[in-house]
Amino acid sequence: MTVKAKHLHPLALIVFLAEEVKTWWLLLLLGAINGLWWVLLAAICLGLFLIVGRYATMTYTITTNEIVIKSGMFNKKQHHLTYPKIQTFQTKQWFFMKPLHLVSLKIETSAHVDNQADASLPVITVKEVRELERLKQNSHSKMNDNSESTPKTAVSQSAETQQAQYQIKWRDLNLYALTSFSVVPILAGVLAIYSNLDDVLPDHYINQIFSRFSQQTATVIVFDVVCLILLAIVAAYMLIIQRYYHFTIVHQGSQLTTRKGFFQTSRVTVRLNRIQSVVYVQSWLRRLLHLTTVQALVAANASDNEESGDVVIMPVVQTKDVRYQTRRFINWLPSKEVVPTSWRQANAHGRWALIRNRLLVAAIVVIPTCILWRPYGLLSLILLPVAWGLGAYVGKTNGLGVTENHILVAQVGRLFGKKRYYMPKTNIQSMRISQSVFMRHTGLVHLEIRLRSGNSELLVENRYLPKRDTQTIYNWYRQTDVAKESIQ
Amino acid sequence: MGQQLPKRIKTVWRLQAGFNLLIDIGIVVGIIVCHYFFSWPTWLIWVASLLAMMAAIIQFTLIPYRYQFWCYQLSDHDVEITTGFFVRKTTAVPILRIQDVTLSAGPLLQFNHLQSVKIHTAAAVHEIGGVDHATATKLKNQIMNLAKEEDVYDS
Numbered sequence: 083m084t085v086k087a088k089h090l091h092p093l094a095l096i097v098f099l100a101e102e103v104k105t106w107w108l109l110l111l112l113g114a115i116n117g118l119w120w121v122l123l124a125a126i127c128l129g130l131f132l133i134v135g136r137y138a139t140m141t142y143t144i145t146t147n148e149i150v151i152k153s154g155m156f157n158k159k160q161h162h163l164t165y166p167k168i169q170t171f172q173t174k175q176w177f178f179m180k181p182l183h184l185v186s187l188k189i190e191t192s193a194h195v196d197n198q199a200d201a202s203l204p205v206i207t208v209k210e211v212r213e214l215e216r217l218k219q220n221s222h223s224k225m226n227d228n229s230e231s232t233p234k235t236a237v238s239q240s241a242e243t244q245q246a247q248y249q250i251k252w253r254d255l256n257l258y259a260l261t262s263f264s265v266v267p268i269l270a271g272v273l274a275i276y277s278n279l280d281d282v283l284p285d286h287y288i289n290q291i292f293s294r295f296s297q298q299t300a301t302v303i304v305f306d307v308v309c310l311i312l313l314a315i316v317a318a319y320m321l322i323i324q325r326y327y328h329f330t331i332v333h334q335g336s337q338l339t340t341r342k343g344f345f346q347t348s349r350v351t352v353r354l355n356r357i358q359s360v361v362y363v364q365s366w367l368r369r370l371l372h373l374t375t376v377q378a379l380v381a382a383n384a385s386d387n388e389e390s391g392d393v394v395i396m397p398v399v400q401t402k403d404v405r406y407q408t409r410r411f412i413n414w415l416p417s418k419e420v421v422p423t424s425w426r427q428a429n430a431h432g433r434w435a436l437i438r439n440r441l442l443v444a445a446i447v448v449i450p451t452c453i454l455w456r457p458y459g460l461l462s463l464i465l466l467p468v469a470w471g472l473g474a475y476v477g478k479t480n481g482l483g484v485t486e487n488h489i490l491v492a493q494v495g496r497l498f499g500k501k502r503y504y505m506p507k508t509n510i511q512s513m514r515i516s517q518s519v520f521m522r523h524t525g526l527v528h529l530e531i532r533l534r535s536g537n538s539e540l541l542v543e544n545r546y547l548p549k550r551d552t553q554t555i556y557n558w559y560r561q562t563d564v565a566k567e568s569i570q
Numbered sequence: 571m572g573q574q575l576p577k578r579i580k581t582v583w584r585l586q587a588g589f590n591l592l593i594d595i596g597i598v599v600g601i602i603v604c605h606y607f608f609s610w611p612t613w614l615i616w617v618a619s620l621l622a623m624m625a626a627i628i629q630f631t632l633i634p635y636r637y638q639f640w641c642y643q644l645s646d647h648d649v650e651i652t653t654g655f656f657v658r659k660t661t662a663v664p665i666l667r668i669q670d671v672t673l674s675a676g677p678l679l680q681f682n683h684l685q686s687v688k689i690h691t692a693a694a695v696h697e698i699g700g701v702d703h704a705t706a707t708k709l710k711n712q713i714m715n716l717a718k719e720e721d722v723y724d725s
Contacts, residue, residue: 381692508666510667511663511667511691511692511693511694512661512662512663512664512667512691512693512694512696513661513662514659514660514661514662515659515660515661516654516657516658516659516660517657517658517659518656518657518658519655519656519657532691532693532694533693534691534692534693535693538693539693539694540693556660556662559662559664560647560648560650560662560664
């Protein structure tokens with residue numbers, strides 16, 4: 083079958099332009115402020131030339147076996163992707179693409195040559211994405227035809243049978259936004275810009291601003307600062323609402339699809355068998371309010387940030403409903419929690435070690451502060467009870483246990499928050515017990531569990547556990563029932 | 571207890587420690603030169619040479635312990651590697667999780683006819699420090715034979 087190579091939709095020109103502006107806006111702004119009009123003009127001409135060139139040289143061909151993407155002006159590239167090897171399709175749709183039924187598509191394969199997304203088509207029609215998904219499904223069922231004797235069920239399962247769906251409620255979304263801490267980075271950003279202002283802006287602007295400020299009284303300045311902080315909080319809140327707007331997760335056949343976003347609707351499809359582990363995350367604030375976030379660690383770059391492989395399955399859910407809600411989407415999660423008798427935790431020695439370590443760290447800060455800043459430095463003594471509390475909390479929270487004979491549950495506390503990992507034995511890549519000389523007489527050990535997440539590893543470490551308990555878990559991990567694994 | 575590394579690995583470690591010492595001496599010499607030309611303070615020389623001495627002594631004295639506590643064990647379904655004297659680490663890697671095995675040797679290992687065996691899982695790399703060629707090949711074959719089961723990461 084011969085299919086003609088196609089160019090992207092002309093709207094791609096605008097998307098490319100937006101990308102360029104997003105990369106260079108700071109330089110453009112500086113140029114405009116400092117009045118370098120000729121340089122700006124030359125830069126814009128060059129930019130436009132590159133954008134048009136990029137558009138003109140980028141073509142794609144969809145055939146029944148593969149998709150071919152050609153790109154590059156000076157450095158010509160031809161990328162061939164065969165359907166069975168494609169892991170995920172990720173689409174993003176800006177609000178202005180909606181009426182035209184266009185999306186931008188990212189294609190991920192399991193090869194990891196570098197950390198970039200494997201291939202992307204910045205603007206193509208929704209119809210073509212559907213077509214690609216259909217071709218991929220077909221290639222799978224063809225493979226099943228050859229290898230297994232039950233192609234029919236496989237196809238019908240992976241087709242349109244929707245098994246479960248969840249859409250975030252407005253109230254939950256609000257709670258999620260209010261209990262997240264993203265105000266802090268925004269404030270930090272504002273402060274960083276503020277402190278670098280005199281490097282960036284020409285002097286007369288600064289002088290103008292300062293002369294305006296100096297005419298005002300202290301109360302007005304305080305008022306301004308409070309306004310700034312409030313603004314940052316509102317901005318952070320809106321940002322999260324925007325990002326998780328209409329968050330929906332759908333369980334369909336062998337895959338999970340999440341959809342979210344207001345200005346930009348992003349859609350990620352993850353195959354269920356790529357999920358390595360499920361994590362319940364609680365920050366201290368959400369722990370107080372009995373709310374939990376559910377994440378899945380995925381062995382592919384399917385997540386929002388490129389580095390790690392965690393995909394949010396449920397932004398926020400009442401802690402008592404977590405198990406029920408999550409099990410609708412991930413059926414291998416245990417129906418019962420670990421029985422208390424086989425839940426392994428730090429003993430008195432271990433708890434003391436955890437407290438002691440935090441006290442030591444606090445002491446390193448507190449002692450010099452107390453000596454150097456005599457009267458007010460003593461205030462830092464308050465860190466000591468906090469450190470004690472942290473240690474005691476972690477000692478109480480950390481724990482390990484095996485449930486249903488093949489799932490390891492590990493709970494790790496950090497800064498009064500906690501993470502609870504559910505790891506099927508088959509997904510644990512390796513396990514390590516380590517013990518330092520000083521831990522020998524108390525019989526304590528650390529346990530390190532390695533998982534795959536994204537394109538790299540994730541280390542779950544449970545510290546200062548009794549050796550005998552840890553050895554039980556270690557032995558459980560080492561005895562492999564091969565028969566069982568080959569079935570899965 | 572599992573299999574120990576061959577005795578020759580101690581020579582390799584001694585040579586490595588020797589090279590490290592040479593590098594440290596180079597740094598100290600550099601500081602002395604700086605002292606003469608740019609009048610860097612004298613105490614810097616003392617601190618640097620003391621540190622170099624300490625590092626060398628610690629490295630050399632630890633070699634027998636390092637040898638004593640480094641061992642590996644290959645069973646039907648996993649590889650277990652134990653290392654370390656101050657921090658003793660025992661790692662289990664199930665054969666089914668192993669993606670591939672690399673045999674490699676830098677000049678020091680080559681000189682002593684040894685190879686290091688690196689075991690890659692989907693998450694991390696685990697290393698058996700240095701074994702002779704025959705054992706390395708045997709280990710590789712054994713592991714690869716056992717690991718022939720289907721690959722979870724290939725769809």
